[in-house]
Amino acid sequence: MSQLTRDEVAHLADLARIDLDDAELDHLAPQLNVILEAVASISGVAGDDVPPTSHPIPLTNVFREDVVRPSLSAEQALSGAPAVEEQRFRVPRILGDEQ
């Protein structure tokens, strides 16, 4: 299993909107590699004939009838919002200066 580079960790942190400074990157990148290596030991057991598993239960086609169920009220829906305006979620500026 190839190692996760420090640059890749910085990129992932950026994608996840997590601000990591150099010291944190130095600290976390090797830790992530240890975790990945631990998980990679599975590949020592699973042969090529074992497909990757995305769902542990062997179910397919779980469908819902196309019937309307009650929604939340707007008050309930917005009750956890940090800011509300005109019955809408108010969110900070979407495109920052860097974009």
Next chain:
Amino acid sequence: MTEVLVPFDEVIAKYDPALGLEVHVELNTNTKMFCGCPAVFGGEPNTQVCPTCLGLPGAMPVVNGKAVESAIRIGLALNCSIAEWCRFARKNYFYPDMPKNFQTSQYDEPIAFDGWLDVEVEGETFRVEIERAHMEEDTGKSTHVGGATGRIHGADYSLVDYNRAGIPLIEIVTRPILVPAEKAPAVARAYVGQLRDLILALGVSDARMDQGSIRADVNLSLAPKGADKLGTRSETKNVNSLRSVERAVRFEMSRHAGILDAGGSVLQETRHFHEDTGTTSSGREKSDAEDYRYFPEPDLVPVAPSREWVEELRGTLPENPTQKRARLQEEYGFSDLEMRDVWAAGALPLIEATVAEGTAPQSARKWWVAELLRRANDAGVELAEVGVTPQQVAEVQALVDAKTINDKLARQVFDGLIAGEGTAAEVIEKRGLALVSDDGPLIAAIDDALAAQPDIAEKIRGGNHAAAGAVIGAVMKATRGQADAARVRELILEKLA
């Protein structure tokens, strides 16, 4: 930034385009893709939301079976193979239009793939290959506040309504469409138009481009003629009318050519189309930030449509609209020009319904395209919403055939029908529109007209039957249009024989 636009004639002399179209179809299911919230347009903000479509912790999505059925029917109508087994995937991104911080979509396992749609442009057929059609969910609606233009750039903050978040979408993606450069704008338009007609015929969506229930993204690249590699593409988002699809392709061809002519390279980016100017402008640049880190959706089990179900759905497909159009044109005996006008007006289904009530096709065509279309345009509504039904048109024409009214009076009957004055017969009664069926008053009017114009009477007696026209005109005037002109003519000639 100043853009150099190369005239279209010069573009097509030097470059070959590759087109790609991504069309999003909003399904008309009762409920959203993964929860039971209503999937209707226009509710008060944030009143059609629940823990699932708001992405609250612990909420579990369940797939709407009807949406899967619609997806399969769309795939079959586009001649696609239907996956025997496929999964949903999470498309991860940080943008407040999806409260979950991911959109539930499909990635490498679309429900439908490897299809085609034959598109007709000026009598020539182009096969557009469909790469895939996959299921996903719509996003919420953001309103940007502050800044000069209400656009995202320069906004101070945004307000989000999640009513639309989670409404089922089918995204239909073409393979690169390689057609002669001069045809590219028209082929793009025809593809989206015929796809819309197909979706309408399937009955799986309102298919209203003006309301966003069908949205097209136009990908375009140019390469020098004869090059064996495709150029870098731009992606113009949310082009919202057929005309705009054609204009967006034209504009991007001219813009790309300007960059390439100057020795530059086209930036792979998202662009926005502006209806008012017919131009595009740069949107978000494609960058590292658009690394979606797709992975299989663990909260939804795979979809594995049985072959029996797929075949059952194949049996529900409507006649292909393009073939149907050709069949009806032949049955009705419409010329190409007549058919073009009928099609452009959206009158074909209305004419079909009118003919089904027993009206002759040409009469049905005349009322819908000549008379009612003008009224629809004046009122700024679609022809189907003009306020007259096919049954009423058939009734009016039957009254014309029975000589109860003539074409001119029929127009006044339509006035009454649109004004809601009851049935055609009631309008005729109330407005006193019936033709004078008794010869007595007609003969009296003829006598008056002949007395007033003795020289005309002489001409007719002398064998000049064309001169009768002036007398007919006078009689029509005297009876306020309520005379049968053919009967008046007969009476005049009898009298002067």
